Amino acid sequence: MEKYEKLEKVGEGTYGKVYKAQDRATGQLVALKKTRLEMDEEGIPPTALREISILRLLSQSLYVVRLLSVEQATKNGKPILYLVFEFLDTDLKKFVDAYRKGPNPRPLPTNVIKSFLYQLCKGVAHCHGHGVLHRDLKPQNLLVDKEKGILKIADLGLGRAFTVPMKSYTHEIVTLWYRAPEVLLGSTHYSTGVDIWSVGCIFAEMVRRQALFPGDSELQQLLHIFRLLGTPTDEQWPGVTDLRDWHEFPQWKPQILERQVPSLEPEGVDLLSKMLQYNPANRISAKAAMEHPYFDSLDKSQF
Amino acid sequence: MDMATGEEEVVEAYDYEFDLENPFTSPADEPITSLLDAEGHHSPSVSAAASDARRVAAGFISKVRYDGELEVHPRVAYLALNYVDRYLSKRQLACEHKPWAPRLLAISCLTLAAKMQRAAAISVADIQRGEEFMFDEEKIQRMERMVLDTLEWRTRSVTPLAFLGFFLSACFPQPWHPPLLDAIKARAVDLLLRVQPGTSAPAATPNATVLPLDSASAHLLPPMHFAEVKMAEFSPSVAAAAALLAAAGEVAGAHLHGFEAGVAACPFVNSEKLRECGEVMAAACGVGPGWTAAAAAAASAETPVTVLGHHRSASSESERTTTVGSAANSADAKRRCMGPPRQWG
Numbered sequence: 026m027e028k029y030e031k032l033e034k035v036g037e038g039t040y041g042k043v044y045k046a047q048d049r050a051t052g053q054l055v056a057l058k059k060t061r062l063e064m065d066e067e068g069i070p071p072t073a074l075r076e077i078s079i080l081r082l083l084s085q086s087l088y089v090v091r092l093l094s095v096e097q098a099t100k101n102g103k104p105i106l107y108l109v110f111e112f113l114d115t116d117l118k119k120f121v122d123a124y125r126k127g128p129n130p131r132p133l134p135t136n137v138i139k140s141f142l143y144q145l146c147k148g149v150a151h152c153h154g155h156g157v158l159h160r161d162l163k164p165q166n167l168l169v170d171k172e173k174g175i176l177k178i179a180d181l182g183l184g185r186a187f188t189v190p191m192k193s194y195t196h197e198i199v200t201l202w203y204r205a206p207e208v209l210l211g212s213t214h215y216s217t218g219v220d221i222w223s224v225g226c227i228f229a230e231m232v233r234r235q236a237l238f239p240g241d242s243e244l245q246q247l248l249h250i251f252r253l254l255g256t257p258t259d260e261q262w263p264g265v266t267d268l269r270d271w272h273e274f275p276q277w278k279p280q281i282l283e284r285q286v287p288s289l290e291p292e293g294v295d296l297l298s299k300m301l302q303y304n305p306a307n308r309i310s311a312k313a314a315m316e317h318p319y320f321d322s323l324d325k326s327q328f
Numbered sequence: 329m330d331m332a333t334g335e336e337e338v339v340e341a342y343d344y345e346f347d348l349e350n351p352f353t354s355p356a357d358e359p360i361t362s363l364l365d366a367e368g369h370h371s372p373s374v375s376a377a378a379s380d381a382r383r384v385a386a387g388f389i390s391k392v393r394y395d396g397e398l399e400v401h402p403r404v405a406y407l408a409l410n411y412v413d414r415y416l417s418k419r420q421l422a423c424e425h426k427p428w429a430p431r432l433l434a435i436s437c438l439t440l441a442a443k444m445q446r447a448a449a450i451s452v453a454d455i456q457r458g459e460e461f462m463f464d465e466e467k468i469q470r471m472e473r474m475v476l477d478t479l480e481w482r483t484r485s486v487t488p489l490a491f492l493g494f495f496l497s498a499c500f501p502q503p504w505h506p507p508l509l510d511a512i513k514a515r516a517v518d519l520l521l522r523v524q525p526g527t528s529a530p531a532a533t534p535n536a537t538v539l540p541l542d543s544a545s546a547h548l549l550p551p552m553h554f555a556e557v558k559m560a561e562f563s564p565s566v567a568a569a570a571a572l573l574a575a576a577g578e579v580a581g582a583h584l585h586g587f588e589a590g591v592a593a594c595p596f597v598n599s600e601k602l603r604e605c606g607e608v609m610a611a612a613c614g615v616g617p618g619w620t621a622a623a624a625a626a627a628s629a630e631t632p633v634t635v636l637g638h639h640r641s642a643s644s645e646s647e648r649t650t651t652v653g654s655a656a657n658s659a660d661a662k663r664r665c666m667g668p669p670r671q672w673g
Contacts, residue, residue, distance in 0.1 A: 068469035069476065071443035078444070078483040095481050097473055104473070 026098045026107060029057055045112060054112040055093060059105065073106070079157050080108075080181055087328075088148030090168055090179040110179070115171060117141070117227070118164035125234040132288060138231045139293075139323050141169075141176045143315065145224055147328060148178040150311035153217045157181070162223035163203045164230065201246040202226060202236045206257070207305055209247050211269030218305030221314070225300030232286045232293070247274070254301060255279030262304040292319040381421040384430035385412045389438060392455045400438070400450060402521045403489070407441035408434070409524060410485045413560070415478050432463055436471035444483050488520050491568035499590030500576075501583055508580055515575035520567065523559050523612045562605045569597055570605035574613070 029046040035056065036043040044057040060073070080092040096107040124133050145167065152159055159166075159181055166180045205222035207215050229237040238253070240246025251257070256277045257265050265271060282301075283294050296319045299309040309317070386409055392398055393405035412433060421429045435452060442450045456462045463471075476483070496509050559567065569591050576587050592599055 067449060068439070068465070068472050069443070071446065074440065074443050074476075074481075074483060075446075077481050081480065081482045082484045095476070097477070 026096060028096070029055065029109070031057065056110040056112045058108040058110065060108060077106075077108070082155055083152055083157060083181060086148060086151040087175070088144050088177055089151060089181060090177045113168035113170050113175075113177060115169050116165050116179075117167040117169055117176065117231075120169045120171070121164060121231060121234055132234065133231055135290075136323075137174065138228075139320065140174060141167075141231065142224075142228050143320055143323055143325070144176040144328060145178070145227065146311045146314045148176075149220050149224060150315060152178070152181065153220070153311055158215075158217060159220050159223075161203075162220055162227065163200055164227060165200075167227070201240050201243060202238055204246060205305070206247065206250055206303060207268065209243050209250075210265070210271055213269075216305065217310065218308040221300050221308045221311060222305075224311070224314075225297055228293075228297055228300065229286055232289050237285060243270075251275070251277050253280050253282070253285065254303065257303045265303070290319070292317070292321075295319070379416055381430045381433070382412060382416050385409075385416075385434040385437070388431050388434040392438065398450075398454055399448075400442075400455070401445065401447050404438065404441045404445050404447050404450075406487065406489075406521055406524055407444060407485060408437040410487055411437040411440060411475060411479065411483070414485070415475055418478050428461075428463075431459070432467065432471050433475070435463060436468055436475050439468060440472055440475060440483060486564055488564040488568035488571065489517065491565045492516055492572060495569050495572050495591060495594075499587060499594065501586030501590065508583075511579045512572060512575045515579055516568070516571040519571045519574055519609060519613055523571075523609055558608045559605075562601060562608075566597065566601045566605050569594075569602055570609055573602075573606060574609050 028049060030049055032045045032047055032054075034042060035045045042059050044059075046055050046057040047053070048055060077092070077095060083089045084091045090113065091111045093109045093111060096109060098105050098107060121133065124131060145162075149159065149162070159178065161180065162178070166178065168177050168179045169175070170177075201209070203223035203226045205215065205219040208219055226237050238246060238249040240249045251274055256274050259266050282298055283289070286294060286297065289297070296309070296314060296317045299317070300314065302308045389405050389409050389412070392400050393402060415433060415437070421433060435455065438455065439450050439452065442448070452465065452468055453462065492513050496513060500509065500512075562570070573584070573588060573591065576584050580587075591597055591602070
């Protein structure tokens with residue numbers, strides 16, 4: 026690890042300590058993630074192998090945070106893995122917060138929302154095209170280069186190798202706000218739709234500057250969703266009442282989505298509603314979303 | 329072992345994640361372009377495919393794979409050999425000074441592949457049964473890390489298996505009968521496993537250890553060996569398409585024409601390469617053009633065990649008299665590794 030000079034600790038992330046560091050040879054800034062992976066008697070654990078290889082596979086996209094290298098080091102006689110990622114200065118959560126809480130609170134510029142959403146769809150389409158689900162998309166996982174206006178997906182695929190289900194490394198509760206209803210209802214066969222749901226929630230949050238469904242438990246999370254979109258029925262979502270955690274819920278009628286995102290143009294509302302379809306099979310794909318008329322006014326050639 | 333059951337188990341184990349062997353949820357997805365971009369990084373070089381270190385490593389993997397008692401899944405063996413190839417495409421293995429190196433490489437690639445496939449862990453003691461000496465866990469783990477470094481942790485190989493679902497969903501004429509598509513796919517997997525460069529059961533004949541590269545003399549080789557080297561020339565997507573067409577010819581002859589037209593319409597499939605690959609497969613496995621319907625029926629009536637294991641085409645039957653996985657074979661593999669320096673080139 027002599028190759029890198031640690032500059033500062035930038036976070037106690039979900040997966041362990043994260044340092045901002047500099048490649049001594051090239052001067053390149055990197056994010057150094059020390060994993061808590063222990064090589065056991067089986068050698069490199071299968072989950073780590075599988076997930077690091079996912080990152081490797083996806084790192085070719087501009088809209089996925091690049092895994093630059095995997096460094097093997099030894100500490101107290103035990104091998105440790107460091108994941109070396111490209112460094113970006115902020116994330117979407119901090120970015121949106123600055124517009125909400127800063128000295129000069131104001132909405133995010135429409136073109137920034139559109140551009141970020143497009144880049145997000147492009148990154149997600151790339152992952153899905155390679156058979157990989159993210160499953161934990163949230164503003165904290167989307168890194169932003171403010172100068173260049175670039176958004177990249179981070180913490181891809183690390184879900185199982187590096188985390189305990191509900192609590193992160195720092196015992197912070199893992200957020201449920203972006204979780205799709207089928208996951209909350211205990212479906213075991215979920216697919217690409219789970220990420221699209223999260224993208225929809227993130228889209229709405231950029232417009233509103235606050236979360237669309239801020240639940241603090243799985244049940245509360247479902248109730249938030251049902252109150253806005255109506256309690257789902259078997260007609261609109263075949264099989265929903267057979268899901269593991271389904272039970273009788275209060276019957277809510279769908280509200281008007283526009284009211285939650287009053288500043289959003291009609292095409293944007295249409296795209297949002299296609300991302301927040303109850304039936305995962307009816308949810309728009311990332312690829313199709315990129316072709317949605319909402320993006321017609323965007324200069325796509327820059328991406 | 330029943331292939332169909334084995335597959336189901338693998339699929340089930342993947343639960344929340346789909347995988348590279350079946351990445352396409354619908355033909356409307358167009359991930360094929362990025363997979364095609366990736367396939368270049370994952371194909372072994374032809375010279376690596378013909379090296380001595382590779383042959384010894386492949387011989388070991390093959391021995392393990394055909395040993396009924398070890399229960400190493402064919403897909404694990406398939407992936408392991410892909411790692412061996414990619415490793416050797418990047419690094420030389422100093423066989424003269426370390427005649428044991430190819431075996432160590434093979435073992436490490438097998439354990440890594442088992443982890444990637446979520447297969448049951450491979451017992452390194454069991455697979456080294458009968459070998460002159462055994463590598464311990466520590467040595468193997470160190471080699472695993474070296475392999476990972478060399479492959480830059482790109483262990484999700486883009487193999488032909490990744491493209492099967494795409495070709496079926498994009499090119500097979502509608503209406504679809506899922507059981508028929510499943511049968512074609514299963515047969516194509518079977519064919520690919522059989523012609524993967526270097527996975528034929530080890531043969532005791534001396535000429536089997538010399539693999540000329542030029543196609544002029546290559547045709548003199550027994551078909552399986554010719555195929556082993558030739559197959560390395562084809563991109564994974566081409567190999568997948570050729571296997572599917574061969575499989576469709578056997579299992580779904582009535583739809584073959586429409587399927588061929590569909591595949592031919594794919595802009596990234598080089599029709600010349602496709603035809604060539606089909607011929608190599610036909611020669612090696614006795615399928616495709618020129619293969620009689622009766623023989624094809626006989627071939628598809630083989631039990632999965634014989635298809636995956638001992639069965640070889642009639643033309644190379646004489647090469648296959650060795651009892652697979654026997655002590656004679658491991659001795660043979662060792663002899664080839666320890667053999668005289670002239671063999672190392």
